[in-house]
Amino acid sequence: MKILITGGDGFCGWPTSLHLSSKGHDIHIIDNLSRRAIATALNYESLTNIYSIHERIEKWYELTGRSISFSNINVAENYAALQSEIASFNPECIVHLAAQRSAPYSMMSVDSGNYTLSNNVLTTNNVLKAITEHNRAIKFVHLGSIGVYGYEDRDFEIAEGKTHFSGCDKNNRPYSLKAQIPFNPTSIYHLSKSQITSLLNFYTRNYGLNITDLYQGIVWGTQTSETNIAPELSNRFDYDEIYGTVLNRFVVQAQSGLPITVYGRGEQTRAFIHIQDTVRCIETAVNSGATHSGDVDVMHQIAETRTVKSVADHVAKLVHGSIKHVVNPRDEEEEHRYILENTKFKQLGLSQLNTLGDNLLDEIQNVVDKNLHRIDQTCIDPKVQWGKVSQKPDNECAVKRVGKTPAKSAARPALQAAAMG
Amino acid sequence: MKILITGGDGFCGWPTSLHLSSKGHDIHIIDNLSRRAIATALNYESLTNIYSIHERIEKWYELTGRSISFSNINVAENYAALQSEIASFNPECIVHLAAQRSAPYSMMSVDSGNYTLSNNVLTTNNVLKAITEHNRAIKFVHLGSIGVYGYEDRDFEIAEGKTHFSGCDKNNRPYSLKAQIPFNPTSIYHLSKSQITSLLNFYTRNYGLNITDLYQGIVWGTQTSETNIAPELSNRFDYDEIYGTVLNRFVVQAQSGLPITVYGRGEQTRAFIHIQDTVRCIETAVNSGATHSGDVDVMHQIAETRTVKSVADHVAKLVHGSIKHVVNPRDEEEEHRYILENTKFKQLGLSQLNTLGDNLLDEIQNVVDKNLHRIDQTCIDPKVQWGKVSQKPDNECAVKRVGKTPAKSAARPALQAAAMG
Numbered sequence: 001m002k003i004l005i006t007g008g009d010g011f012c013g014w015p016t017s018l019h020l021s022s023k024g025h026d027i028h029i030i031d032n033l034s035r036r037a038i039a040t041a042l043n044y045e046s047l048t049n050i051y052s053i054h055e056r057i058e059k060w061y062e063l064t065g066r067s068i069s070f071s072n073i074n075v076a077e078n079y080a081a082l083q084s085e086i087a088s089f090n091p092e093c094i095v096h097l098a099a100q101r102s103a104p105y106s107m108m109s110v111d112s113g114n115y116t117l118s119n120n121v122l123t124t125n126n127v128l129k130a131i132t133e134h135n136r137a138i139k140f141v142h143l144g145s146i147g148v149y150g151y152e153d154r155d156f157e158i159a160e161g162k163t164h165f166s167g168c169d170k171n172n173r174p175y176s177l178k179a180q181i182p183f184n185p186t187s188i189y190h191l192s193k194s195q196i197t198s199l200l201n202f203y204t205r206n207y208g209l210n211i212t213d214l215y216q217g218i219v220w221g222t223q224t225s226e227t228n229i230a231p232e233l234s235n236r237f238d239y240d241e242i243y244g245t246v247l248n249r250f251v252v253q254a255q256s257g258l259p260i261t262v263y264g265r266g267e268q269t270r271a272f273i274h275i276q277d278t279v280r281c282i283e284t285a286v287n288s289g290a291t292h293s294g295d296v297d298v299m300h301q302i303a304e305t306r307t308v309k310s311v312a313d314h315v316a317k318l319v320h321g322s323i324k325h326v327v328n329p330r331d332e333e334e335e336h337r338y339i340l341e342n343t344k345f346k347q348l349g350l351s352q353l354n355t356l357g358d359n360l361l362d363e364i365q366n367v368v369d370k371n372l373h374r375i376d377q378t379c380i381d382p383k384v385q386w387g388k389v390s391q392k393p394d395n396e397c398a399v400k401r402v403g404k405t406p407a408k409s410a411a412r413p414a415l416q417a418a419a420m421g
Numbered sequence: 422m423k424i425l426i427t428g429g430d431g432f433c434g435w436p437t438s439l440h441l442s443s444k445g446h447d448i449h450i451i452d453n454l455s456r457r458a459i460a461t462a463l464n465y466e467s468l469t470n471i472y473s474i475h476e477r478i479e480k481w482y483e484l485t486g487r488s489i490s491f492s493n494i495n496v497a498e499n500y501a502a503l504q505s506e507i508a509s510f511n512p513e514c515i516v517h518l519a520a521q522r523s524a525p526y527s528m529m530s531v532d533s534g535n536y537t538l539s540n541n542v543l544t545t546n547n548v549l550k551a552i553t554e555h556n557r558a559i560k561f562v563h564l565g566s567i568g569v570y571g572y573e574d575r576d577f578e579i580a581e582g583k584t585h586f587s588g589c590d591k592n593n594r595p596y597s598l599k600a601q602i603p604f605n606p607t608s609i610y611h612l613s614k615s616q617i618t619s620l621l622n623f624y625t626r627n628y629g630l631n632i633t634d635l636y637q638g639i640v641w642g643t644q645t646s647e648t649n650i651a652p653e654l655s656n657r658f659d660y661d662e663i664y665g666t667v668l669n670r671f672v673v674q675a676q677s678g679l680p681i682t683v684y685g686r687g688e689q690t691r692a693f694i695h696i697q698d699t700v701r702c703i704e705t706a707v708n709s710g711a712t713h714s715g716d717v718d719v720m721h722q723i724a725e726t727r728t729v730k731s732v733a734d735h736v737a738k739l740v741h742g743s744i745k746h747v748v749n750p751r752d753e754e755e756e757h758r759y760i761l762e763n764t765k766f767k768q769l770g771l772s773q774l775n776t777l778g779d780n781l782l783d784e785i786q787n788v789v790d791k792n793l794h795r796i797d798q799t800c801i802d803p804k805v806q807w808g809k810v811s812q813k814p815d816n817e818c819a820v821k822r823v824g825k826t827p828a829k830s831a832a833r834p835a836l837q838a839a840a841m842g
Binding site: 079110111113114117118121122125126129132154155156157159163164165166167169170171173174175177179180181182183184185186188191194195198199201202205206207331339341343386387 | 500531532534535538539542543546547550553575576577578580584585586587588590591592594595596598600601602603604605606607609612615616619620622623626627628752760762764807808
């Protein structure tokens with residue numbers, strides 16, 4: 001199948017590109033390399049050494065004989081270029097991963113928030129518009145976030161997609177309708193993903209597009225069967241306060257002899273998935289064919305839910321580390337019931353997803369051990385504050401808010417200009 | 422009260438500024454005059470002659486002794502300037518009217534759609550962020566659209582704000598929750614308004630802001646008690662295919678001896694409100710004080726619902742005009758039940774809103790009669806097509822799609838650059 005992958009150089013995008021290429025699909029990547037630019041501007045680099053997109057693609061061809069093509073295009077800002085790529089490559093499927101994907105990044109400043117909103121919404125609108133104009137049969141797979149639901153205490157299962165509701169109006173006229181469980185995003189990033197949902201509904205209903213939306217949990221792990229083949233194919237590993245996800249941060253802290261820092265009480269429940277399963281899920285979605293429901297096909301891309309504290313305990317036990325609770329910089333419930341439906345991927349034949357108990361944690365430890373000399377310990381503590389109503393201004397984290405060096409703080413406005421301009 | 426009005430030079434903004442000033446409030450307008458720039462670029466000018474914002478403000482001061490201040494700022498793009506205006510004016514209330522407000526404009530091209538999405542979302546995010554940083558007690562009144570619900574056939578009343586739903590999950594666990602009736606926007610403009618709703622919820626829940634969202638119907642009429650005082654204070658009157666609302670277009674057609682063109686069968690039901698009542702509703706919302714529900718206070722700003730056909734019949738009868746049905750360029754149900762709750766303004770003491778049967782239609786006729794020589798008959802027929810699934814490419818409207826002159830078509834890209842850059 002001819003598959004266009006936007007954001008194909010990123011943390012989920014690169015392993016997805018390799019995985020789908022290894023299955024014999026014809027892959028074309030569009031990416032503006034913004035994740036690399038942001039890492040440089042923040043001075044928060046991947047723990048693994050990552051090669052340029054050209055070196056990556058060359059090595060993949062050398063080792064497998066499979067070619068991947070690449071175009072450097074800003075999908076949010078250059079509709080004409082996107083259009084001409086789609087016209088010439090003529091994809092049967094577009095996997096849309098181009099997005100600013102960090103919640104803390106979106107909460108850094110008004111500029112980083114606005115960039116996240118406009119970049120994520122406009123990339124998606126442009127791709128959908130281009131599909132509408134070029135060929136409405138192209139399957140569109142979007143990588144969303146399970147975080148759009150927020151973390152209220154809910155004692156019922158959150159359905160994958162629309163579910164039936166009933167109610168009565170003021171005059172006791174009964175009604176029933178289909179709707180998703182209401183969203184309650186707690187960061188501008190998650191808000192951007194909930195806004196994309198309204199775009200996907202719009203194009204499905206008004207133009208009949210064939211759309212699958214994957215609500216992904218927190219991704220852990222680094223490598224997949226394909227990125228592991230050679231150092232040049234390595235995936236990125238982020239452990240900083242902005243892009244590092246919780247498990248990566250914990251392992252780096254433990255392996256460095258630092259206490260594992262849990263935000264608040266740690267009873268927050270989160271959904272997790274390993275990067276190896278991310279690429280399997282996307283492959284399954286790509287192969288799932290047209291949806292005929294007339295609705296966006298929402299799938300929960302998760303393997304399990306766990307509390308943050310249980311993840312910390314797990315890492316601490318394996319690495320003999322200690323745990324330290326710090327004031328939570330985020331605006332979130334610290335204890336809540338959270339039950340997510342998780343049946344669609346099973347129905348499509350995908351089962352036995354990796355969980356944290358499995359030995360894949362060894363792989364993270366190996367990655368960290370091999371790169372111990374590259375760890376920057378100052379980039380882990382949270383500096384970005386959500387600024388919520390109940391938050392006290394003077395806490396342990398707030399004093400570090402200015403960033404570690406003046407040079408880095410100065411780099412941020414430049415980053416915005418570069419990323420948005 | 423010190424009230425900052427964004428978009429205070431626009432069709433709703435200018436009469437609102439005058440009305441609140443006449444009630445003794447201290448008014449500061451922020452506007453980038455984009456509506457004037459778009460009119461010039463489209464070459465679709467207001468039927469009434471409108472004066473510059475400076476002339477408007479001077480005449481108001483001369484006649485009433487009340488001063489209104491003004492700053493030309495692009496709220497979407499210049500957060501620092503917005504911040505410093507809020508810090509120096511120190512408003513108790515912000516009435517946020519800065520938006521691209523035309524559905525057909527948002528459907529003209531990918532650029533006009535992206536401009537509508539990013540402009541409307543980012544202006545709102547910037548104002549809310551600035552309130553969060555400056556003073557969270559500032560009341561925020563947003564002018565939304567009743568069009569966010571879409572036009573599905575619904576035989577129950579659409580509640581103002583959240584309503585109770587109940588359902589069962591897959592394991593028959595019953596639950597009940599509060600949510601709004603799901604949105605189903607049928608244009609990118611209405612989509613932008615539904616995305617703003619998610620922003621308003623985000624800032625209410627996470628930062629405790631005090632927000633009222635007015636879901637306004639289609640506005641008819643031109644002048645209010647204050648804009649009527651002198652020609653220099655006149656409000657704009659749009660009757661073109663892009664910004665002209667349905668009643669204005671009908672009266673201009675009828676008074677020009679043209680048939681009244683109804684899109685499709687005309688059984689679409691719409692909500693209406695007169696501009697005089699728009700300013701009274703906004704005044705009521707401004708004075709309604711803090712909301713203590715913990716939710717955005719949603720109010721339906723409408724006087725009545727009617728089918729488009731009944732509006733056409735009404736105009737045709739008054740002016741002895743004829744009606745002609747044309748292929749509907751929009752993607753919408755042409756017959757549906759549509760019942761909107763409309764109690765909150767009544768509870769706040771505002772009643773007896775003007776309806777189409779009242780003699781205010783005379784005023785529109787007068788406006789049109791006085792400006793008959795200024796009418797451009799070629800700007801009324803619809804050229805912008807929604808491009809929906811079921812739409813036939815060859816219809817009566819499609820042939821006119823290119824615009825009336827090459828000069829005008831050429832002006833559009835330039836407009837985008839000006840408005841977005």
